[in-house]
Amino acid sequence: MAPSASRLVILGTGALGRYYAYRLRDYNPIVIGTTPPPYAVYPPDRPEPDIIYPAFLPWEAPLANPASSILLAVKWAAMPRILTWISQNAPTARVFSLMNGMGQEDIFRRFPGITFLAGVTTDALTRVDPPDGPAGVFLRATGHTWMSMPDSGQPRDFPPWPDWSWESPDAIQERRWQKLLQNSVINPLSALTGVKNGELPTHPIWRLAPPLLDEARTVWARATGQDRPLKPLVKTVQELAEATRANRSSMLQDVLATRPTEIQAINGFLLRQGRRYGLSLPTHEAVVTLIERMAPTPDALWRLLAPETAPPEDGPR
Numbered sequence: 001m002a003p004s005a006s007r008l009v010i011l012g013t014g015a016l017g018r019y020y021a022y023r024l025r026d027y028n029p030i031v032i033g034t035t036p037p038p039y040a041v042y043p044p045d046r047p048e049p050d051i052i053y054p055a056f057l058p059w060e061a062p063l064a065n066p067a068s069s070i071l072l073a074v075k076w077a078a079m080p081r082i083l084t085w086i087s088q089n090a091p092t093a094r095v096f097s098l099m100n101g102m103g104q105e106d107i108f109r110r111f112p113g114i115t116f117l118a119g120v121t122t123d124a125l126t127r128v129d130p131p132d133g134p135a136g137v138f139l140r141a142t143g144h145t146w147m148s149m150p151d152s153g154q155p156r157d158f159p160p161w162p163d164w165s166w167e168s169p170d171a172i173q174e175r176r177w178q179k180l181l182q183n184s185v186i187n188p189l190s191a192l193t194g195v196k197n198g199e200l201p202t203h204p205i206w207r208l209a210p211p212l213l214d215e216a217r218t219v220w221a222r223a224t225g226q227d228r229p230l231k232p233l234v235k236t237v238q239e240l241a242e243a244t245r246a247n248r249s250s251m252l253q254d255v256l257a258t259r260p261t262e263i264q265a266i267n268g269f270l271l272r273q274g275r276r277y278g279l280s281l282p283t284h285e286a287v288v289t290l291i292e293r294m295a296p297t298p299d300a301l302w303r304l305l306a307p308e309t310a311p312p313e314d315g316p317r
């Protein structure tokens with residue numbers, strides 16, 4: 001049975017939000033954000049898009065009934081707005097997040113009524129916002145999605161996530177760390193050089209990949225108590241760059257579109273964790289400094305991530 005229209009909410013009208021509005025269209029989700037429908041969804045195997053018209057509300061409009069399930073599909077710069085929206089519209093919802101980066105669970109802990117569940121996806125989606133046509137999303141590659149299982153077990157009734165794999169929080173945490181390490185190399189190095197993923201391993205900047213991974217794995221080891229050898233990590237990231245050779249990383253897309261990046265939730269997260277453990281991460285510090293010069297993190301997000309530290313005028317945050 002399809003749930004009532006008011007209960008399933010997708011926060012974000014970017015690539016991920018548009019794609020899930022399409023995938024869940026039979027369940028009448030409400031999409032919240034800044035870009036109203038229609039949305040044109042371009043599957044990889046067809047030249048003509050599917051056009052969808054999901055229910056839509058701008059951020060400022062209140063929901064008629066509180067949301068019970070939320071798919072979080074925004075970039076990190078939206079997080080201050082998300083918290084305001086959730087406190088006003090969905091104080092007791094289940095929040096399923098496919099956002100990259102780490103540290104969201106710490107932020108959502110301030111909402112005792114929220115059940116926060118993080119996942120990982122290898123779908124590759126690119127937004128397109130033409131001036132003279134509907135906002136769209138290209139499905140570049142169909143991947144897989146893993147989601148943390150709620151304490152009550154896999155939700156069978158609602159929401160209807162048909163092909164997600166449900167795993168224990170520990171298994172998901174392992175996947176999120178792996179993805180964090182991959183993102184901490186491919187995202188900033190592609191954003192700094194402007195090259196597609198496939199060109200990175202032969203680019204001189206790739207010399208930074210081993211030190212980035214070496215520093216990141218020391219933080220991972222302190223956080224989880226498990227040491228991972230460096231060589232397989234370097235090999236995996238190189239294989240990933242080659243397997244996604246035609247992609248522009250999301251950080252490169254953000255820099256090209258002069259939008260804030262997610263650097264503070266990726267390399268910045270590692271830096272902050274490293275400081276907690278007394279670890280030095282000079283290579284991450286260097287790439288964070290460089291990316292911040294290209295696309296500064298908004299102060300509102302910075303205050304949320306590291307409230308104890310005022311954003312410095314210059315240098316790594």
Ligand SMILES: NC(=O)c1ccc[n+]([C@@H]2O[C@H](COP(=O)([O-])OP(=O)(O)OC[C@H]3O[C@@H](n4cnc5c(N)ncnc54)[C@H](OP(=O)(O)O)[C@@H]3O)[C@@H](O)[C@H]2O)c1
Binds near residue numbers: 014098123250
């Ligand atoms: N795309 C993928 O293939 C993919 C794969 C795995 C994980 N992810 C992760 O999923 C999350 C969403 O990615 P995406 O590709 O959907 O990004 P996107 O296309 O750039 O869309 C981001 C959404 O966040 C909103 N947003 C950004 N800054 C905001 C702000 N300051 N205030 C309010 N709203 C703001 C955007 O609003 P506007 O429409 O106004 O810009 C848009 O709705 C990210 O964490 C990303 O790393 C994406």
